[in-house]
Amino acid sequence: MKNILNAQNREELLTRITNLKETNSSLWGKMYANEMLCHLADQIRIATNQIKTRDFSSFFSRTILSKIVLLGMPAPKGKVKTFPEIDLAKGRGTKPTDFENDKTLLKKIVSDFLGKDSSFNYQSHAAFGHFTRKQWGRIIYIHFDYHLKQFGA
Numbered sequence: 001m002k003n004i005l006n007a008q009n010r011e012e013l014l015t016r017i018t019n020l021k022e023t024n025s026s027l028w029g030k031m032y033a034n035e036m037l038c039h040l041a042d043q044i045r046i047a048t049n050q051i052k053t054r055d056f057s058s059f060f061s062r063t064i065l066s067k068i069v070l071l072g073m074p075a076p077k078g079k080v081k082t083f084p085e086i087d088l089a090k091g092r093g094t095k096p097t098d099f100e101n102d103k104t105l106l107k108k109i110v111s112d113f114l115g116k117d118s119s120f121n122y123q124s125h126a127a128f129g130h131f132t133r134k135q136w137g138r139i140i141y142i143h144f145d146y147h148l149k150q151f152g153a
Contacts, residue, residue, distance in 0.1 A: 001070075001071070001072065001138060002138075002141045002142075002145070003134065003137040003138045003141050004110065004113070004114075004137045004138075004140045004141045004144070005114070005133070005134065005137035006137075009141055010110070010114075013110075013141065013144050013145070013148070014107060014110070016148045016153045017037070017103055017106060017107065017144075017148070017153070018103070019153060020033060020037075020103065020148070020151060020153045021033070022034060022099040024151040024152055024153060025151070025152070026150055026151060027149075027150055027151070027152060028077045028078045028150060029077070029078050029150055030089065031088070031147075031150075032096075033099070033151050034096035034099045034102050035088050035096055036147045036150065036151060037096070037099075037102040037103055037105075037106050038088070038093060038094040038095065038096050038102055038106075039082070039086065039088065039093065039094075039147065040106055040143065040144055040147060041094060041102075041105060041106045041109045042086040042093050042094050043086075043140060043143055044109045044110065044112075044113045044140060045094075045109070046083070046085075046086070046123055046125075046126070047113065047122050047123060047125075047131070047136045047140070048112070048113060048116065048120070048122065048123070049121065049122070049123045051085055051086060052085070052123070053083050053085050053086075053123070053126040054084075054085075054126065055124060055126055055129075056126055056127060057124075057125070057126065057127055057128055057129045061127050061128055061129070062128055062129035062130075065127075065128065066125070066127075066128035066129065066135075069128070069139070069142070070135060070138050070139065070142075072142070074146075075142075075146055077150075083126050113136075113137075113140070116133070117133070118132065118133045118134075120133065122136055125139065
């Protein structure tokens with residue numbers, strides 16, 4: 001299973017980010033490409049405790065749904081809600097700046113995530129509960145892939 005901790009998988013994602021253009025149109029959803037870059041960065045900020053989220057997980061989401069998602073069940077396009085703490089539509093989360101700067105910042109945040117080891121105290125996933133470094137790496141890969149596809153990258 002693909003994971004951002006795997007060098008080959010990571011390079012594939014970083015190449016797709018590098019090739020992304022500000023003019024790429026969304027195939028679904030309401031975000032613009034620069035907002036998506038900030039949204040992806042915010043996911044890592046959540047994992048690394050830089051943005052706090054409230055826990056809305058349930059027994060079902062922690063024990064069954066999380067495993068299905070980590071196995072690669074595709075998210076329904078445009079149906080999964082953004083965590084309120086990073087929802088740009090509600091004026092929250094990191095605001096886009098310059099497109100190229102946002103791409104560079106996202107790559108730096110990925111690098112910062114990689115610099116943390118398994119002993120780091122990762123925040124629990126708001127929907128799925130406690131995640132290990134490997135599980136965070138997997139969900140980050142899935143989330144990046146989903147949104148890069150959203151913009152044809």
